[in-house]
Amino acid sequence: MIEIKDYFRPKTLEEAYEKLLSVEGAEIIGSGAFMRLSSRKINLAIDLQDVGLNYVKLENDEIKIGGATPLGYVERSEIIKNAFNGKLSEVFQLIWSVQLRNVATIGGTIFPRLGFSDLITALLALNTDIVLFNNGRMPLEVFLEERIRKDILVEIIIKNENRKFSFQNIRNSFYDFSILNAAVSVDKDNNYRIAIGARPAVAKLAINAMNYLKENNNIEEAAKIAAQEMDYGTNIKGSKEYREMIAPVLVKRGLEEVIK
Amino acid sequence: MKIKMTINNVLKEVEVSPSEFLLDVLRRLDYMSVKKGCDTGTCGVCTVLMDGKPVLSCSVLAASADGHKITTIEGLRDDPEFKAISQALLDEGADQCGFCSPGLILNVYAMKRDLKNPTEEEMKKYLVGNLCRCTGYMPQMRAIKKYFEVRS
């Protein structure tokens, strides 16, 4: 059960951040969809719906998505449908149900660094930065390693470059969490990005494999290297051993798709 | 705390606690078509339209619905689309216990506006979050496909 003492809907980010720091036990909420599944006491829930963080826009060569934008709005945006051959929009459609996506927000998806997240894996394989109110702009991979707790996710910025992109995942049914997921992309200068997530830990870049592909073009070997540089675990969805075995297969499928 | 919601086109002022979710508030106000199944965002029986978009009322904090428009099946009573969808489900025998029907009907209602000429695959993707424990999905799909064919 989640217990919320007080609710506050600020008009500006400054107000939101001030309350987040000054009230002990204050938390930002998206819709509360995920938060409610845990047992927590929150003294002040800060709802960002009125601070103007609900947008998807294209500026120069960057796609900017506001931190309080529901996933469903992003998925339906023409900008996202047109980006990366429509493949990013398809990743959104994998996330649970239409009804959940209409409320669950980008901020609530990325800030908690959820291990099972499909979106984090996908965004990591594209060039994505995140903008925090206090800690500023940083690459997503840096944010995932940092231990930032009290801050507000203001925006995510995806480099809108000519990248071929593929998202692969294994799940027991379409309506389920990924047992393992992998995302791969390559630009016209052969710079690859490879991420593996739901291991069940939060997604990570396969740096060794990305470096290997700078000099070599054996994708079978690259997939093996990527799979080997990750750690895996067991949870209710699958065992460590199973994940280890399917990881190179997913990466290889992704590489095959972007090379085509 | 007091919030204002326009429920089925009627402006209501409601006293809610900051911990309450929209589902419980709606049922408290006697909108009994809104069902409680899993209470964790999985089954879809609590679906309502918020500003015209289908959402899980069990997963929306009531306070965050302040200032928004909520539509339940009760609000669609005289809507021809609602009648056509429910008639199609009845005709195909897709309503054994009917517990899932309000959520399903609202999502089909929204799908009709969101998707133009969807394939069966696209319909299934859109409705993936509406679980049914007894009728099964074959009669539902038959009904929904017929409804789309007649209406397109």
Ligand SMILES: Cc1cc2nc3c(=O)[nH]c(=O)nc-3n(C[C@H](O)[C@H](O)[C@H](O)COP(=O)(O)OP(=O)(O)OC[C@H]3O[C@@H](n4cnc5c(N)ncnc54)[C@H](O)[C@@H]3O)c2cc1C
């Ligand atoms: C039933 C269910 C199934 C799901 N299935 C999938 C799936 O298959 N694949 C997948 O990738 N994801 C899945 N998710 C996760 C989902 O996509 C969202 O990540 C999640 O629901 C968060 O939604 P929310 O915006 O309501 O966040 P909340 O629940 O409100 O918040 C979650 C956390 O994020 C923090 N937060 C929210 N916004 C901000 C912000 N702007 N800045 C800083 N912190 C913030 C909150 O403090 C809180 O700790 C699922 C979630 C649920 C509930």
Ligand code: FES
């Ligand atoms: S009761 Fe809301 S999804 Fe099941």
Ligand code: FES
């Ligand atoms: S008809 Fe009984 S749950 Fe669907």
